[in-house]
Amino acid sequence: xxxxxxxxxxxxxxxxxxxxxxxxxxxxxxxxxxxxxxxxxxxxxxxxxxxxxxxxxxxxxxxxxxxxxxxxxxxxxxxxxxxxxxxxxxxxxxxxxxxx
Amino acid sequence: xxxxxxxxxxxxxxxxxxxxxxxxxxxxxxxxxxxxxxxxxxxxxxxxxxxxxxxxxxxxxxxxxxxxxxxxxxxxxxxxxxxxxxxxxxxxxxxxxxxxxxxxxxxxxxxxxxxxxxxxxxxxxxxxxxxxxxxxxxxxxxxxxxxxxxxxxxxxxxxxxxxxxxxxxxxxxxxxxxxxxxxxxxxxxxxxxxxxxxxxxxxxxxxxxxxxxxxxxxxxxxxxxxxxxxxxxxxxxxxxxxxxxxxxxxxxxxxxxxxxxxxxxxxxxxxxx
Ligand SMILES: Nc1ncnc2c1ncn2[C@@H]1O[C@H](COP(=O)(O)OP(=O)(O)OP(=O)(O)O)[C@@H](O)[C@H]1O
Ligand SMILES: [Mg+2]
Numbered sequence: 001x002x003x004x005x006x007x008x009x010x011x012x013x014x015x016x017x018x019x020x021x022x023x024x025x026x027x028x029x030x031x032x033x034x035x036x037x038x039x040x041x042x043x044x045x046x047x048x049x050x051x052x053x054x055x056x057x058x059x060x061x062x063x064x065x066x067x068x069x070x071x072x073x074x075x076x077x078x079x080x081x082x083x084x085x086x087x088x089x090x091x092x093x094x095x096x097x098x099x100x
Numbered sequence: 101x102x103x104x105x106x107x108x109x110x111x112x113x114x115x116x117x118x119x120x121x122x123x124x125x126x127x128x129x130x131x132x133x134x135x136x137x138x139x140x141x142x143x144x145x146x147x148x149x150x151x152x153x154x155x156x157x158x159x160x161x162x163x164x165x166x167x168x169x170x171x172x173x174x175x176x177x178x179x180x181x182x183x184x185x186x187x188x189x190x191x192x193x194x195x196x197x198x199x200x201x202x203x204x205x206x207x208x209x210x211x212x213x214x215x216x217x218x219x220x221x222x223x224x225x226x227x228x229x230x231x232x233x234x235x236x237x238x239x240x241x242x243x244x245x246x247x248x249x250x251x252x253x254x255x256x257x258x259x260x261x262x263x264x265x266x267x268x269x270x271x272x273x274x275x276x277x278x279x280x281x282x283x284x285x286x287x288x289x290x291x292x293x294x295x296x297x298x299x300x301x302x303x304x305x306x307x308x309x310x311x312x313x314x315x316x317x318x319x320x321x322x323x324x325x326x327x328x329x330x331x332x333x334x335x336x337x338x339x340x341x342x343x344x345x346x347x348x349x350x351x352x353x354x355x356x357x358x359x360x361x362x363x364x365x366x367x368x369x370x371x372x373x
Binding site: 016017018019021022024025026028029032033 | 245246249250253254257287289290291292293294297301
């Protein structure tokens, strides 16, 4: 490093990283605080819906497909339950429930 | 009935144990009968910071499991009147702590002491949850740094939902913000979050600001709570914080960079203390 570099390196302008820290914190905490005050009911809703169906027909737990999509403004819950085939019961049907 | 105060942060290594030792000592110096409990089971350290490590015989787990009486496990501080320490276990794990066991200990201590300080372990798992469960007041130790501020926010949420006061729907735990390791020089250069930023984001009452200070390491080397070092800025900041905790109105200090000594002082003057 030459003596010129020495002067250059000390003069490099530093971005004020503290303001970036503040901005990032405000955004992430705004999201995290929402999750704290509103209880997340979707997992329970899903369990209860499946339990209700199971009261009417014997369902194979392996044949239950659950899709949860958490969005910013809206979330969707799609539950697909395969009911027993023609040998065991009435014709196959599919029940789907959606909740937000 | 004693006041139960938890010293907590979520994030590790921000200064909880340093603060617990300092505030407990400060309250005792002010004539309050104070006991400080180390909840960091498996990683006992408060004994070292308080300088009583050679006097530990029994610990909180021994008491909970009925292997020792509370009186046998409590260590009376020899330098500071009115101050006792209940050490954590070094050999067991956090599961050795039970809510019922801790409840009994706090209840019994409550008969003899004015303040019960709980030095929380880092994290939001069992040990930290037990440390804050019985709290009436909480000192949230925060460094001016993104992950520490975020974790403090998280632990505030936990206090509002998982403490006994929250469960019993009583008045909420009283919150105090203690910003530690504050480096006014770095703040001035825009490298570190300003006090005002941290206050704005966390939005809880400010108990104090403890500057980054070499005296903290020195104090831990000798097992002397830093508040006993009346010369040091950290010691003075903790003393102010104790005063405010007891209701005094004191201006916040050490928020501006120290005046740089002139060139002559730097070249020819001795090192400042
Ligand atoms: N104001 C300060 N100035 C300089 N160093 C400090 C200050 N406060 C704390 N420290 C240092 O930071 C380190 C961590 O402090 P301490 O053990 O009190 O943190 P902690 O929150 O209890 O950690 P843990 O989460 O592991 O229990 C120690 O080395 C201590 O000396
Ligand atoms: Mg600690």
